[in-house]
Amino acid sequence: MSLAASSSIASAAAAPPSIGRRLLLERLTGLGFAMPAFVLLMLTILLPLAVLLVLSLSNYEFGGVDMDWVGLANYQKALADPVIRRSLWNTLLYVAIVVPGGVLGALLIAVLVHRRSRTRSLYEVAYFLPVTSTLIAMATVWQFLLHPTLGPVNGVLKWLGVGSIAFLSEPSTALATLAVIGVWQLLGFNMILFLAGLTAIPRDLYEAADIDGCSGGLDRFLTITWPLLGPTTMFVLVTTMITAFKVFDTVAVMTRGGPVGSTEVLLYNVYLEGFQYFHTGYAAALTFIFLAFILVFSAVQTFALDKKVHY
Amino acid sequence: MATVALSSIAKSFGSTRVLGGVDLDIADGEFLTLVGPSGCGKSTLIRIIAGLEHQDAGGVAIGGAPVDHLRPHERRVAMVFQSYALYPHMTVRANIGLPLTMSRLRLWQRLPLLRLLSAQRRRVMRYIDADVAAVAGQLQLDHLLDRKPAQLSGGQRQRVALGRAMVRSPEVFLMDEPLSNLDAKLRVHMRTELAELHKRLGATFIYVTHDQVEAMTMSDRVAMMDAGSILQLGAPSELYERPASLKVAQFIGSPAINLLPATVGSSGRIELFGRPLALSAPLAQGQAVTLGVRCEALSLLHGDSAGPGRAWFSARLRRKENLGSEYILHFDLAGRDAAGVTMRASPAVAAGVNEAAEVTLGFDEAACHVFDADGARVEPRSPGGATGSVVPLRAWP
Numbered sequence: 001m002s003l004a005a006s007s008s009i010a011s012a013a014a015a016p017p018s019i020g021r022r023l024l025l026e027r028l029t030g031l032g033f034a035m036p037a038f039v040l041l042m043l044t045i046l047l048p049l050a051v052l053l054v055l056s057l058s059n060y061e062f063g064g065v066d067m068d069w070v071g072l073a074n075y076q077k078a079l080a081d082p083v084i085r086r087s088l089w090n091t092l093l094y095v096a097i098v099v100p101g102g103v104l105g106a107l108l109i110a111v112l113v114h115r116r117s118r119t120r121s122l123y124e125v126a127y128f129l130p131v132t133s134t135l136i137a138m139a140t141v142w143q144f145l146l147h148p149t150l151g152p153v154n155g156v157l158k159w160l161g162v163g164s165i166a167f168l169s170e171p172s173t174a175l176a177t178l179a180v181i182g183v184w185q186l187l188g189f190n191m192i193l194f195l196a197g198l199t200a201i202p203r204d205l206y207e208a209a210d211i212d213g214c215s216g217g218l219d220r221f222l223t224i225t226w227p228l229l230g231p232t233t234m235f236v237l238v239t240t241m242i243t244a245f246k247v248f249d250t251v252a253v254m255t256r257g258g259p260v261g262s263t264e265v266l267l268y269n270v271y272l273e274g275f276q277y278f279h280t281g282y283a284a285a286l287t288f289i290f291l292a293f294i295l296v297f298s299a300v301q302t303f304a305l306d307k308k309v310h311y
Numbered sequence: 312m313a314t315v316a317l318s319s320i321a322k323s324f325g326s327t328r329v330l331g332g333v334d335l336d337i338a339d340g341e342f343l344t345l346v347g348p349s350g351c352g353k354s355t356l357i358r359i360i361a362g363l364e365h366q367d368a369g370g371v372a373i374g375g376a377p378v379d380h381l382r383p384h385e386r387r388v389a390m391v392f393q394s395y396a397l398y399p400h401m402t403v404r405a406n407i408g409l410p411l412t413m414s415r416l417r418l419w420q421r422l423p424l425l426r427l428l429s430a431q432r433r434r435v436m437r438y439i440d441a442d443v444a445a446v447a448g449q450l451q452l453d454h455l456l457d458r459k460p461a462q463l464s465g466g467q468r469q470r471v472a473l474g475r476a477m478v479r480s481p482e483v484f485l486m487d488e489p490l491s492n493l494d495a496k497l498r499v500h501m502r503t504e505l506a507e508l509h510k511r512l513g514a515t516f517i518y519v520t521h522d523q524v525e526a527m528t529m530s531d532r533v534a535m536m537d538a539g540s541i542l543q544l545g546a547p548s549e550l551y552e553r554p555a556s557l558k559v560a561q562f563i564g565s566p567a568i569n570l571l572p573a574t575v576g577s578s579g580r581i582e583l584f585g586r587p588l589a590l591s592a593p594l595a596q597g598q599a600v601t602l603g604v605r606c607e608a609l610s611l612l613h614g615d616s617a618g619p620g621r622a623w624f625s626a627r628l629r630r631k632e633n634l635g636s637e638y639i640l641h642f643d644l645a646g647r648d649a650a651g652v653t654m655r656a657s658p659a660v661a662a663g664v665n666e667a668a669e670v671t672l673g674f675d676e677a678a679c680h681v682f683d684a685d686g687a688r689v690e691p692r693s694p695g696g697a698t699g700s701v702v703p704l705r706a707w708p
Contacts (some may be wrong), residue, residue, distance in 0.1 A: 202396070204396040207396065208475075209398075210384065211384055212413055212475065215383070218422075219421065223398070228400060230400070
């Protein structure tokens with residue numbers, strides 16, 4: 001900018017600069033300011049995406065010296081592959097459990113915790129702990145807790161007379177169990193976001209509601225809390241959904257996609273194809289499909305909710 | 312319509328005592344203002360009447376019946392908040408109508424989805440809309456009913472808050488500094504509107520403000536509060552003309568009352584700057600007292616206007632304030648260890664005073680208020696009264 005400024009001063013001293021010249025200088029200055037951010041964006045996001053796109057159109061294998069263009073063959077193969085279809089279905093199922101559980105559960109906890117005065121920070125810490133702890137380490141704990149013979153959860157079930165359930169090794173329960181763990185891990189973070197939203201609601205609105213006869217818990221929630229939490233809810237909803245789509249670590253550590261593929265999810269397949277089988281081109285195509293899903297879901301949620309949310 | 316009776320209301324927040332046993336009887340249809348500096352407990356008192364806070368001791372009765380066990384909406388009161396507390400996500404129509412939807416619809420008729428099943432709901436909502444329209448018409452809000460609060464000006468929001476209070480036709484209106492977020496011009500306008508609204512509705516108004524002008528201009532009676540108790544309760548003119556204590560005198564009136572330090576001389580006669588006045592007070596000799604003189608009671612003295620019953624002192628003009636129709640003159644007391652005084656003067660009088668010129672100011676002794684060292688009002692014995700002997704002031708320099 002100093003360059004542009006000094007040159008404009010210099011030209012002003014010599015002769016009155018034409019308006020066109022001044023505009024050009026202004027534009028160049030503006031571009032100069034935008035350049036660093038643009039370069040970073042290129043290097044860190046757009047360029048890798050372009051490389052990914054190129055790879056997805058090839059049959060490149062990791063470590064290979066040459067590759068051939070295959071056009072959209074990778075995509076065709078992926079959409080026809082029953083394993084990928086199953087993992088897509090599993091991912092959607094996982095998202096369908098984690099999003100409502102993680103959002104509504106966190107909202108409920110936030111509303112309950114918000115009213116506590118002395119114990120509030122205690123609850124906050126307790127619910128936030130899963131966020132701070134590494135999931136790989138906690139997965140070991142979960143594995144122990146849910147163990148069919150040694151785990152205390154099954155101990156309680158047996159004592160209740162339900163009988164033991166092999167949560168992680170039974171195809172019918174494995175994905176749901178992982179989803180519950182996913183909810184558990186998300187609750188704390190979402191709760192903090194909701195608490196921030198609750199704190200921002202002016203107290204006198206509740207007092208006015210009290211005087212207007214809107215004093216029952218449900219009425220207060222539906223009339224004031226819920227509408228005014230709109231922006232927070234939308235943010236939590238979208239981020240939770242993206243996080244849920246990205247489920248990988250619990251699958252990789254606890255079930256490795258099993259039993260019989262019942263917990264294979266999209267990202268786990270990307271990992272298998274890319275890092276185990278070294279089908280880099282195919283994995284790139286899967287990643288693009290994955291990104292497309294996230295984009296579509298986020299966009300739909302944002303546009304559908306944006307009109308209903310009061311800012 | 313309803314009376315409001317408070318009996319020895321006490322309230323503490325932690326170890327801080329906010330209200331120390333307040334008794335107050337408010338007549339049906341009265342406009343009573345609680346006025347006082349911030350932190351005096353006036354807002355807490357009105358919130359206790361509303362039921363938003365609970366008193367530690369004492370009782371509230373509305374219309375003769377105790378309401379201490381009732382929730383805010385069961386007390387048949389309406390409240391206007393300083394921040395207006397409008398629901399930001401609702402239209403003006405929904406804001407004003409909310410108290411009615413709450414009272415006229417059952418819970419399930421208010422729930423999302425479920426309410427679609429109710430045929431009765433539509434009929435009730437039509438009645439509510441009609442009532443809202445009636446209130447909106449009274450407040451000139453008809454054309455704003457579909458807007459949201461963020462799209463309204465400060466004065467319009469204020470009227471929506473009033474509308475929400477009026478729509479239930481409550482017996483008692485509680486107003487917690489409702490005008491303090493408005494600009495000066497609008498505030499003056501709304502004062503008139505509120506006073507007219509009170510007259511039209513005939514309801515009991517309890518109004519909290521820290522602005523003594525609002526208290527003086529709108530109220531039937533004013534309760535001046537300080538440090539959790541009522542210092543004086545009476546008509547605005549009573550507080551102005553016979554303040555019960557130094558604090559009341561200082562708070563009520565604009566510009567503030569002039570305070571002059573004086574002492575009690577021999578035989579109880581009050582001495583101002585060493586000169587005995589005709590006034591005497593039933594206090595011990597040597598005691599310090601404060602004389603309160605309103606700025607309109609002061610006048611410029613010329614040689615011939617001093618006389619019996621008129622006190623005087625010399626002062627030096629510091630500044631003239633032009634208010635258009637009149638001037639406020641600020642004087643320093645020449646060579647005295649006391650705060651300056653202010654005087655109200657006509658433009659003609661003000662023109663005759665030059666800056667830094669020393670003048671003599673005088674006041675009618677009967678028009679001054681005497682306060683003892685604790686700030687309590689002392690009734691002076693006026694000249695020709697109990698003391699009997701009138702000493703003509705003849706110390707003209």
